[in-house]
Amino acid sequence: MSPHAHRLRCSLAAIALAWAGLGSAGPVTEPLPLEEIAPGVHIHAGHHATWPGARGDRVEGDVANLGFVVGERCVAVIDTGGSPQLGERLLAAIRRSTPQPVCYVINTHVHPDHTLGNAAFAALEPRPRFVGHARLRASLAARAPFYREALERELGTITREADIVYPDIEVERTAELDLGGRRLLLQAWPTAHTDNDLSVIDAASATLFAGDLLFIGHLPVIDGRLVGWLEVMDRLSDLDVVRVVPGHGAPTADWRAALDRQRHYLAGVRDGIRSALAGKRTIADTVESLAETGTEGWLLTEDFHRRNLTAAYAELEWED
Amino acid sequence: MNTFRSLLLATALAAGLAGPALAQQKSDPDNPEANATWQQMRSAMFQERTITSPADAVLTLETPERAQDAAIVPISIRTHVEQRPDRYIERVYLMIDNNPSPMGATFHFTPKSGRADIETRVRVDAYTHVRAIAEMNTGELFMATRFVKASGGCSAPPGKDMTAAMASLGKMRFRVEGEVEPGKPALAQLMISHPNNSGLVMDQLTRMYTPAYFVRRIQVSYAGEPVLSADVDFSISENPNFRFYFVPSGDGELKAEVIDTNDLRFETVVKVDAAGT
Numbered sequence: 204m205s206p207h208a209h210r211l212r213c214s215l216a217a218i219a220l221a222w223a224g225l226g227s228a229g230p231v232t233e234p235l236p237l238e239e240i241a242p243g244v245h246i247h248a249g250h251h252a253t254w255p256g257a258r259g260d261r262v263e264g265d266v267a268n269l270g271f272v273v274g275e276r277c278v279a280v281i282d283t284g285g286s287p288q289l290g291e292r293l294l295a296a297i298r299r300s301t302p303q304p305v306c307y308v309i310n311t312h313v314h315p316d317h318t319l320g321n322a323a324f325a326a327l328e329p330r331p332r333f334v335g336h337a338r339l340r341a342s343l344a345a346r347a348p349f350y351r352e353a354l355e356r357e358l359g360t361i362t363r364e365a366d367i368v369y370p371d372i373e374v375e376r377t378a379e380l381d382l383g384g385r386r387l388l389l390q391a392w393p394t395a396h397t398d399n400d401l402s403v404i405d406a407a408s409a410t411l412f413a414g415d416l417l418f419i420g421h422l423p424v425i426d427g428r429l430v431g432w433l434e435v436m437d438r439l440s441d442l443d444v445v446r447v448v449p450g451h452g453a454p455t456a457d458w459r460a461a462l463d464r465q466r467h468y469l470a471g472v473r474d475g476i477r478s479a480l481a482g483k484r485t486i487a488d489t490v491e492s493l494a495e496t497g498t499e500g501w502l503l504t505e506d507f508h509r510r511n512l513t514a515a516y517a518e519l520e521w522e523d
Numbered sequence: 524m525n526t527f528r529s530l531l532l533a534t535a536l537a538a539g540l541a542g543p544a545l546a547q548q549k550s551d552p553d554n555p556e557a558n559a560t561w562q563q564m565r566s567a568m569f570q571e572r573t574i575t576s577p578a579d580a581v582l583t584l585e586t587p588e589r590a591q592d593a594a595i596v597p598i599s600i601r602t603h604v605e606q607r608p609d610r611y612i613e614r615v616y617l618m619i620d621n622n623p624s625p626m627g628a629t630f631h632f633t634p635k636s637g638r639a640d641i642e643t644r645v646r647v648d649a650y651t652h653v654r655a656i657a658e659m660n661t662g663e664l665f666m667a668t669r670f671v672k673a674s675g676g677c678s679a680p681p682g683k684d685m686t687a688a689m690a691s692l693g694k695m696r697f698r699v700e701g702e703v704e705p706g707k708p709a710l711a712q713l714m715i716s717h718p719n720n721s722g723l724v725m726d727q728l729t730r731m732y733t734p735a736y737f738v739r740r741i742q743v744s745y746a747g748e749p750v751l752s753a754d755v756d757f758s759i760s761e762n763p764n765f766r767f768y769f770v771p772s773g774d775g776e777l778k779a780e781v782i783d784t785n786d787l788r789f790e791t792v793v794k795v796d797a798a799g800t
Contacts, residue, residue: 253676314677345681345724349593349648353673356649398684412658424676427683466784483700485642487585487597504677510591514683517595517644517762520714521696 214515215481234296235269235289240446240454241408243385245271245300247284247453247496250440251421252505254316255357256287263358267316267450269293270412272405274382278324279305281403281412282450283320286354287366290320294327307438309334310370311414311437311450312397313342314426315350321368321376322459335370336391336399343369392416395432396450397422408509411444417453419461422468425514429473431523436469449465464500476515477522486516524651526763534644550620558620568616569664575657578727579603580620580667582615582639584655586669587669590647590710593674594682600655600667602639606632614658619758620649623723635770636750637708641768646680646721676687682761683718688718695791697779703797708768713779715764715789721757738763740782745795746775771797 235247237489249266256262264285270392271280278301283290297305308324308331311317314511324331372378378389388404396415403412411414414434415424425432439450447458451484455461475497479489490512535696551557555576565574575581586601598630602612613714622645632639633645639657647653650673694716715738722735737757741751752770769777774796781789 209654249758279704316677341685342681344726346679347681349681350677352648356673394684394687398686428687430645480574485597486595486644487587487599487642490587490591507588508677510674513592513595513597517760517764520764521691521715521716521762 227465232291232295234299235265235292236282237300240448241405241410242404244270244297244410245273245330246270246407246448247296248453249285249314249316249496251451251502253503254356255360256360264289264316264319264354264360267314267415268448268452268454269320270448271297271305272385272387273301275304276381277303278303279307279309279372279380279420280305280324280384282311282317283308283310283324284360284438285316286319286360287322287362288360288375290323293320304329305331306382307332307387308368309380309387309401310339311402311412312336312400313339314397314415315344315346315353317367317414317450318343319350319354319362319366322362322366325365325368326492332371332377332388333368334372334401335341336401337373337375338399339371339401340373342397342399343367346491352412360456380517393431394428395435397427400427400435402439402443409437409443409445410454411440411442411447413447415450415451416450417447417458417461418465419449419450419455420502420505422498422503423511424507425469425472425511425518427519429469429511429515433466433469433473433521436466442453451494468497468501472511472515473519475520476512480516480520480522486513486520490517529539530582546569546575547616550650550652550670552650552670552771555670556572558652560620561618561624561652561654564618564625572662572670574664574665575664576668578657578667581665582612582655582657582667584653584746586653586671587671589680590674591649593648593678593680595644595646596671597642597644598653599642600640602657604639606634606639608634609637611660612657613660613681615641615660616654617641617643617645618654619645619651620654620658621648621649621723622646622698622758624756624758625641625769626756628755629755630652630767631749631752633749635748636768637770640768642764644760644764645671648680649673682718685718685720687763688716690714693717693787693789695779695789697777697780697791697793699777699793699795703771703795705772705797706770709771709795709797710766710768711743711777711793712766713741713791714766715741715760715781716762717783718783719757719759719761719763734784736784738781738783741765742780743767743777744771745777746772750777771795773797 696714
């Protein structure tokens with residue numbers, strides 16, 4: 204770390220301490236801003252940025268949409284944020300909205316911007332049950348060391364192994380959770396955005412939490428199987444819901460149009476790669492030749508488009 | 524795995540370089556020599572021998588500036604000397620300083636290789652130098668280095684779908700590219716479906732580390748004569764992919780044999796017809 208960066212961090216810490224001192228006893232955790240998009244359905248919108256971001260840039264891991272649904276008996280959290288601190292801030296926001304206890308914490312997939320806030324909820328009494336796709340555990344175990352390393356390298360945030368919280372309820376196909384007069388319908392998908400995508404429908408409000416099966420604004424990111432994702436999107440468009448909360452971007456009632464935009468991008472990547480493979484181009488040449496195409500209207504293309512081309516090539520070169 | 528590479532891996536693991544502790548490994552983008560792992564490997568492998576670097580007249584190394592997908596970073600080693608019986612590149616070492624197993628691959632060539640070029644894909648998580656070191660049959664050493672930045676997003680070195688990778692284990696694709704002319708180096712591509720995993724993952728139920736499971740050895744021959752052999756490990760990406768040269772003479776088979784750490788053997792053959800052209 205440069206001396207300058209160190210000073211900056213120290214002064215931020217000093218401000219934080221001073222601010223904490225203004226409140227009543229104990230440190231103050233600033234609640235994450237929320238929006239209630241339907242009765243009992245609350246969303247925190249993440250920034251359009253890459254996880255984890257850099258120190259002091261206000262993003263600090265806060266890039267994914269987080270949500271919670273309030274039933275008559277208890278609350279289910281859907282994704283917890285990109286660091287244990289964000290999980291604390293989400294918890295503080297929940298505390299301000301409802302006296303109901305948190306009984307379930309659902310992770311829509313393994314990515315760190317959706318799972319690293321779990322630690323804040325694991326400490327609750329009684330401890331909520333953690334819910335994920337049947338393949339979440341293995342994927343998280345393999346990736347967590349790299350996520351923890353990135354948090355430390357980029358934000359200076361030190362985590363413990365115990366901060367990585369694994370699912371208690373592992374969904375193979377579908378599951379139903381009861382929050383007291385309110386049901387959540389969970390569906391585990393074949394490999395798409397990742398190999399452990401889990402969607403959640405709040406039946407009362409007909410709201411689908413798509414996780415990163417749907418991106419809006421933020422360029423879609425391929426970390427599973429491109430062809431599988433396109434198939435899953437066809438099945439998603441058959442769902443009978445009135446609004447969708449994407450993993451990134453604003454919740455929308457016009458969600459089929461958003462799916463179409465995502466399909467357009469992903470199918471473009473697929474077709475571009477297939478024709479490069481037919482022309483016997485190498486992976487490096489292919490990535491370069493397609494780097495500037497197909498990304499109109501999307502954000503973060505510099506960060507993710509080449510990566511998508513790389514992953515798609517490695518997948519599609521095995522097609523018959 | 525050969526003893527030498529085992530020693531290097533053991534050294535790296537003992538030094539706590541594996542897994543999350545990687546973050547502690549420092550690299551200076553402008554000074555490839557300033558890295559503790561490299562210095563250890565250099566003295567273990569090459570002692571005080573001179574290593575000429577850069578050595579653009581002998582070999583160059585192409586990598587992306589940033590590891591876009593940490594699990595799949597394309598690497599291209601290009602050589603610029605003829606493989607003549609009296610002077611040829613005998614070995615090319617591919618090293619990734621800050622990987623848990625820094626020695627990603629050792630490729631062995633012969634004059635029948637035609638060219639000692641290699642393209643493959645590696646896993647890169649941390650900011651690191653990547654090195655290609657050519658060792659001539661005369662003992663001369665030449666090195667090309669590139670600095671690669673870690674991935675910016677949430678990508679990580681493990682594979683994307685372990686279940687799918689295991690289901691297609693051992694499937695191979697082998698082909699020769701372009702027109703084949705006798706006596707002229709021809710390009711071949713070998714693809715191996717294999718999870719190639721590191722074993723640096725703790726099973727959360729048993730608290731045991733899963734055993735590493737990766738392709739460790741590749742042997743390619745043309746018309747019964749070796750053209751390429753390689754000792755490789757889990758720094759190579761899932762579904763290992765290699766592009767390399769050989770010199771066809773007439774009719775002959777190009778044969779690849781692959782051995783993994785469970786001693787499973789996979790074989791594939793492609794017929795090469797260079798006589799008719």
